[in-house]
Amino acid sequence: MAGSTFGNIFKITTWGESHGKALGVVIDGCPSGVSLTEEDIQVFLDRRKPGQTAISTPRKESDQVEILSGVFNGRTTGTPISLTIPNTSQKSSDYSEIASYYRPGHADYTFEAKYGFRDYRGGGRSSARETAGRVAAGAIASKILREMGITVTAYTRSIGPVSIDMTQFDKEAVFTTATCMPDRQADEKATDYLKECMMNKDSVGGVVECIISGMPAGIGDPVFDKLDALLSRAIMSIGAVKAVEIGDGIHVSEAKGSENNDAFVMRDGQITKKTNHAGGILGGISDGSEIILRAHFKPTPSIFREQETVNKSGENIKVTIKGRHDPVVVPRAVVVVESMAALTVLDACMTNMSAHIDHLKEFYNKSRT
């Protein structure tokens, strides 16, 4: 219950600190028979790699994943898949300074309040490196979802004041621009904005949006495990997220019912909706439309200006943080959002298979013949 496990049937457990020997994840409940290689996972991990663009610092982490169990002859066996990612790039720098005080905006103080002390090397368990395990597991969940006809796509919606123009949506750009924006013009503007931030020794926040397509209607549970509730928890559990929106999100609180309701309409013999203010979920259950969610990320807390804080002796001090830190977390967080959404949706789909007695009867009668 210390909260490193996520999911009910497709269940992942992540472990590892920023500057320990390695990070990793164990995936339990993965169906057997899924074709899987390290390369399938590596492409996801590469999307969160640091040190690759003008708007990120020149740190290098190779993040090479290794499959230690659960795969045999190229297919998953149904038993736990253990993935490790060695930590190779940790500078053996002197952490004694950072160990002595609490960085503003970081979890230094709260970890000590809970556990009595902390692994202060690079943020320890509260480092964004912790998400590597999530992404490795998310790669597998995404692969399974694709085989089921469901795709999950996240991208940068905005960085600071610069938003994408949805009419210019260019999915390819998500994977090729430094900002992960699906709009090359916005990418340029955001890049300029970020360079200015870096010059000012400051950082900035942004928004990641995620679309889940191909989702059948009827997935999710009606009360505490509403699909949007589980997605919110999944997304808010990513460090630096401070708000989660589904569909029209915050705008619903100023909307009228006559604007916000989505009319149902028949299309090609299927029940669909004329609009999608709801973001694909009604009463906690998918309605067959695209599921849309947004995560608001705070600015990177590590900035290179002088800041006020407190040290472990209880003295007010002024500090200037050193090290290698991106001015915005959003581009690297895109694949993390995508992974958490995929994990949540796959788990909900698996749970849903026994929702109706006819499913059980059909499944078990078939297995008898």
Next chain:
Amino acid sequence: MAGSTFGNIFKITTWGESHGKALGVVIDGCPSGVSLTEEDIQVFLDRRKPGQTAISTPRKESDQVEILSGVFNGRTTGTPISLTIPNTSQKSSDYSEIASYYRPGHADYTFEAKYGFRDYRGGGRSSARETAGRVAAGAIASKILREMGITVTAYTRSIGPVSIDMTQFDKEAVFTTATCMPDRQADEKATDYLKECMMNKDSVGGVVECIISGMPAGIGDPVFDKLDALLSRAIMSIGAVKAVEIGDGIHVSEAKGSENNDAFVMRDGQITKKTNHAGGILGGISDGSEIILRAHFKPTPSIFREQETVNKSGENIKVTIKGRHDPVVVPRAVVVVESMAALTVLDACMTNMSAHIDHLKEFYNKSRT
């Protein structure tokens, strides 16, 4: 796993449909020795009662709670507390019309997609009445938290375009105004706005804010069970919520690090923060400041205008919903938000007791002497 259970140690399971015989909740894991009467619970339930003001429809539900187990001689025994609330006010109206089509903005269609059919009487399990069980359990959680020095306070932050003025904060007004706004002027304006909505056969959304005070630093878990992640799930699991914010919420995505970071500072020998943009949580763990969250509610989907939809025969039709429906869900949802927040925080506090080996040693050595 059908999602009617919430919490890890302080665990609640709600049940009941809008027009069934009763609704209820079972609370398992409540500590023994808590002084508890039906009146303690009733005051919470009365806060979500319908039919009491000019801006709500004249439906009456008595919502009288009965304790069936888990309390002996006025104190909780540590065993499950079963609470029931009979459904007394259901009009035995003709539901055949509503049974035949899918109301826009409601869960009618998604329930059928999942379960093959639905209890269409008054929304069945997807009715807002489902929250009665949450509130009954929340009353107990709140009581325990108060004994621990923690208070949870929710109120209406805005209705449509009308927001409260935080400088005029009047806590008493939360319990006495029809809107549950802690600002009597805003309450008047919002009431006028709602009356207009009702005349236009329309509805409107709003925002509920919740403050958790007295929270010690060090509560919550660092990864998937971050305190804000669990709060988000709790709040998003309330029907009609489409966005959840912690602290500065959506504003962080446009903020700079130099603005958003909260400086630590010593005050009265305690580590505190100069500002509270973080909303009391850093790295998923409470930092000792007030925890602040906001829930954005969509407009009531039941509006009295003609709307387009689809019927069960797959025909496009036009419908006009009848019945008794409030033009805004927010005032009655205030106590629901407060309850879900209390349940989440209490559970996190209980979980936290074994975070450090010294706690275990002290606890068990004491129990030996």
Next chain:
Amino acid sequence: MAGSTFGNIFKITTWGESHGKALGVVIDGCPSGVSLTEEDIQVFLDRRKPGQTAISTPRKESDQVEILSGVFNGRTTGTPISLTIPNTSQKSSDYSEIASYYRPGHADYTFEAKYGFRDYRGGGRSSARETAGRVAAGAIASKILREMGITVTAYTRSIGPVSIDMTQFDKEAVFTTATCMPDRQADEKATDYLKECMMNKDSVGGVVECIISGMPAGIGDPVFDKLDALLSRAIMSIGAVKAVEIGDGIHVSEAKGSENNDAFVMRDGQITKKTNHAGGILGGISDGSEIILRAHFKPTPSIFREQETVNKSGENIKVTIKGRHDPVVVPRAVVVVESMAALTVLDACMTNMSAHIDHLKEFYNKSRT
């Protein structure tokens, strides 16, 4: 986590004390579409009713179940099924004596050690009446299993020294004899033995055996959630059980591998086993043979002889328990064992539906056409 919930997908939560207002159970995760009436449940409850034979005391409990939610038009809706059973027969006797000391063999002392005090009326939550909720839920699980082609049958295997003769197995007798033995001769002998026990103000233990037939191969999980591990927990959670055996059980510890191994053999084009020492489970997963388990029940702790014990003032005293108590718990426990086995097996079958990627692909591709 206070342990009143059982199951992962088909999840039940029981509540209620022996002498409170009522007992009950909430079943969450029951598939929709199951035809269900109160009568379906009542037949199971009637099997555990007290006060019906010469070898039980003349207490009467009507144990009438009421369905409060989750069923609409005679079918389960997929939402929580709340069942209550009012407590009607509690004698308003003076419990002050029993309240003052700890009965040997009962949970009086341990409840106080844990919770600080106890509901001493009739054993409170530790009363065997607690199993009424399990049986009510078990009736539903059994019904679903039967629709899937799986039957669960429990019966009394022995009472004290009197065992049934398996060659005389008469299933009908389980439901008609006072001992629930499927062997009328053994029933007579056991009845005589019990009458003697009653004359001697003593009680006796016994064994319940349970057979699960029609179980497909491949159900259960390989490590901690082995099907036999979950069954053991389920059965050992019944008060008074002190040992659980699967297949040959305790005899395996003296057996040789050459005797204990079950040879596989083709029969009618199916893989089967020549013998069934394993009791239908290999490596935690069902092998398609009958699943066989046995529960050893201790003698009823309430005996009418003088016993030594300690009172709440910490004095050694001698007591003679009064009241109405059966000399053996086994006959009434038969349906409890059957219910717990059914709940476990159904849950495992539901969990198993997503074990292979082909199941997911087939399920979700079908739901698209």
Next chain:
Amino acid sequence: MAGSTFGNIFKITTWGESHGKALGVVIDGCPSGVSLTEEDIQVFLDRRKPGQTAISTPRKESDQVEILSGVFNGRTTGTPISLTIPNTSQKSSDYSEIASYYRPGHADYTFEAKYGFRDYRGGGRSSARETAGRVAAGAIASKILREMGITVTAYTRSIGPVSIDMTQFDKEAVFTTATCMPDRQADEKATDYLKECMMNKDSVGGVVECIISGMPAGIGDPVFDKLDALLSRAIMSIGAVKAVEIGDGIHVSEAKGSENNDAFVMRDGQITKKTNHAGGILGGISDGSEIILRAHFKPTPSIFREQETVNKSGENIKVTIKGRHDPVVVPRAVVVVESMAALTVLDACMTNMSAHIDHLKEFYNKSRT
């Protein structure tokens, strides 16, 4: 939910196959501040090492554990502890034969029935090597329990027909004899018996007993999570266990109440019991006496005689298994039983800390001062 996770608060997840790259375990929820080295864990792992005595085959596995996370400066940090044990001794033998048929008494057939295929190398996930992860985690749980004053001791009670004489109990012998029997005479007899078994190409079962001392009264939950129920599941989840007994175990079913009830008695101002037929648990809650349990292990299924079975083409065949297999699993299983018992008891102790409101109030009021 694929069942590789055990525990509620102190939660472990094991992974790995017999002939994969490595095995391991992730421990989440370990309290911070526990002094921990690899050596602490290695001593437990060394107790289950194969290839060390005359009654075991000469296979060598070094089983060197490595701590990858969760420990900093020699103390646990409260974050997940990841432990790996590389597989170094796997003979790259030809598994094509074993891959083609189902070994009697093994999980070959049931794995294929569930997952469609299996990792046939050395039993894959169903190999006894899977328990290495449990033992590594058990070492940590045992260490914490010792700091709390609780000790867990398992030993071989019997092998085939040879039982220990409890009056000769010699705890040291558990760690030094080949059989792990705490009785050197019995060890000799059992060793002779095993040598005979080996000559006859046969194997034999046995019993492991486990004693938990220093257990405070009041630990465990009253209904489904009874301490004995959780222990049973834990022990039965060890491969080859077919029966679990608590206290007098199977003998209670022939006992009389007057014999089986344990009288309470004051001793040194403490409530104790004159006898301990109950094995330290009443109503699912510890009573302060020693907790006693026994596990019955079946004979090693791999025997070197010719056996009948079925191959993957559905033909009846005769096979003679080759390889390296101990004639009895019991000596190496002793530390596995001890580990599973320690994990269960520690988790129950951690859960129990919030059982009473006074605990919560005291804990949180202290954390404020």
